[in-house]
Amino acid sequence: MVTRLKLPGVIAQSLIERDHRVISPSYPRGYPFVMDHGKGCEVWDVDGNRFLDFAAGIAVNSTGHSHPKVVKAIQEQAEKFLHISSDFYHEGWIRLGESLNDIAPFNEPAVSFMTNSGTESVEAAIKLARYVTGRTQFIGFLGDFTDERWGL
Structure with missing residues (x-):
């Protein structure tokens, strides 16, 4: 059986309203989902609803949430320095x-x-391409993740 939820829930709505008062809208959020926790390929919102995570934390959680090997590696590193x-x-x-x-x-x-970000990586790639080719103009794609950061 498929259950259709009306989102956001009560707790999520309250947090979203607080967010709107204190956080810049520079990062667009397309979904009224407020994360509470995740395990493997599942995530739970602050209202207790469970979902499959098809976004994988925007590509950084390819092993799923709270993978035991990743958690262990983070704990070991945190004991040294963060x-x-x-x-x-x-x-x-x-x-x-x-x-x-x-x-x-x-x-x-x-x-x-x-690098420490996708934007830094793109900037470095452009600098390298300019150095190697001597060209100064490049094609970009509107609507991609990077143009949100560059204001294109």
Whole structure:
């Protein structure tokens, strides 16, 4: 049996109204869903409704929510440190670079460029393309995730 819910629920509606009063509307939200918790491929809203998560946390939770191996790795890392500036070296970053370079689809030695956001990655790709090709104009797509950040 399929149950159709009227969203948002009472608790979610209250939180959405609070959000509208204090959070910039620069990130459009297309759904009145207020997350409470997730496990695997399921998520629960603050009103106790359970859903299948077809968005996977916008591509960052490909192993599902609260995957035991991911939780363990986060706990182990949190016992050491949570964040360090890219101004300093750390072994995890080096290991990631080595792993990425090992799977690069070409024979020449590879070098990885780490970023902390999709926008930084796109900006770096444009800078590299300008350097390599000498071109200054590129095609972009309106309606993609990046144009929301660049104001295109």
